Amino acid sequence: MNKELLDFLKKCGWYFLASVDGDAARVRPMGFCAVLKNGRLYFGMGDEKRCCRQIRANPNVEICACSADREWVRIRGRAVFDDSEETMAEIFAGNEFLRKKYTPESGLRFAPFYLEDVDADLNRMDGTCIPFQA
Numbered sequence: 001m002n003k004e005l006l007d008f009l010k011k012c013g014w015y016f017l018a019s020v021d022g023d024a025a026r027v028r029p030m031g032f033c034a035v036l037k038n039g040r041l042y043f044g045m046g047d048e049k050r051c052c053r054q055i056r057a058n059p060n061v062e063i064c065a066c067s068a069d070r071e072w073v074r075i076r077g078r079a080v081f082d083d084s085e086e087t088m089a090e091i092f093a094g095n096e097f098l099r100k101k102y103t104p105e106s107g108l109r110f111a112p113f114y115l116e117d118v119d120a121d122l123n124r125m126d127g128t129c130i131p132f133q134a
Contacts (some may be wrong), residue, residue, distance in 0.1 A: 002041040015065035044112035077115030
């Protein structure tokens with residue numbers, strides 16, 4: 001399932017990540033995603049960002065992406081942060097932008113997470129909704 005979702009997200013280029021801030025939803029565009037250890041789909045952002053604090057306080061998130069051919073995917077789950085050395089090395093090896101931005105000199109830290117209890121579906125303009133099988 002995660003490879004299919006990753007392929008769809010990459011086809012879209014950007015996706016929108018919704019988090020919870022108190023009792024309000026917050027949505028923002030994001031671009032990083034990768035399939036890493038154990039086939040898990042990973043996302044992430046800077047540890048200093050408000051989004052990261054919101055997800056640490058309430059790990060329930062939803063991701064939505066729409067392709068040019070008017071299909072869209074919704075992915076719901078619970079974020080689990082994983083900043084192990086192995087994970088960080090794998091992410092930075094495959095992403096020059098992140099590797100240059102999150103350096104010891106910058107003082108910035110990348111906060112990768114994967115989703116547990118994933119519920120994902122592909123939607124089409126004709127009303128068709130196809131669940132992704134785990």
